Amino acid sequence: MHVLDLPEKSQDYLKAIFDLHEWGEGRATLGRIAERLGQRTSTTSEAIKRLVKQGLVEHAPYADVQLTDEGQSLALQMVRRHRLIETYLFRELGYALDELHEEAEVLEHAVSDTFLERIDAVMGRPLRDPHGDPIPSPAGVVNVPDVLSLSDATIASTYLIDRVSDRDPELLSYLCDRGVLPGAKVVVCERPYPELAELEIIAAPEASAVGSRVQLPAQSLGAVLVEVASSGSADEYVAGERGADEPEAVERGADECTTDSTVDRTSDKVEG
Helix, strand or coil: CHHCCHHHHHHHHHHHHHHHHHHHCCCHHHHHHHHHCCHHHHHHHHHHHHHHHCCCCCCCCCCCCCEEEHHHHHHHHHHEEEEEHHHHHHHCCCCCHHHHHHHHHHHHHCCCCCCCCCCCHHHHCCCCCCCCCCCCCCCCCCCHHHEEHHHHCCCCCCEEEEEEEECHHHHHHHHHHCCCCCEEEEEEEEEEECCEEHHHHHHHHHHHHCEEEEEEEEEHHHHHHEECCCCCCCHHHHHHCCCCCCCCECCCCCCCCHCCCCCCCCCCCCCC
């Protein structure tokens, strides 16, 4: 079965269930699925019952909704569509990071497999979308990196940003404007208050972001996933994912985070 053989709403359900399980963002309960799709839980319950009858999901009372093997395969088709379209909009059409999701939500149901193959080839078979989410292969293989939440990061350690959630457009816009993006290398410089973290960007595709400090409230840290950075990891990440004409990452020393007194300390703070 091809995912486009299903009604659009069924496609959305499968993708939403996959998304909830992929990064451990929360249980795939009826309530969470309904919240993700902006509808009532009762409506979601009836739809899940239909998907159970089709053999695409499993759902025991009071338990999470789980994709069957066939449901997982179809969900990956839709996820691939969504993330390739986001990447094309970002790289080729100049969409801002916080504009991608809603546009891709519409286009993913309409474009042909031929179109997807063409844009995939034009972009050089990208492995991740602009938010850092892995793009499934045509065979349904998806490589999820070993990451941790920025909320679990250690002070004075250096991390490579792998993924920034697109669930909060306002937060995404704030992070994007300040260079906290996939491929950037950051140091958790200090935590002046339990509810506040401060990062210094020490490598980024945009040279203007390097050396800047960003303050984030604790409740937003879960939106950023990172991995422990190795030497040159920012260049490797950006080189593998950027377009042919995009610049390489610019980097400064990690030890400058705690010793350089010339860094501007008047960074903006997210309104909590």
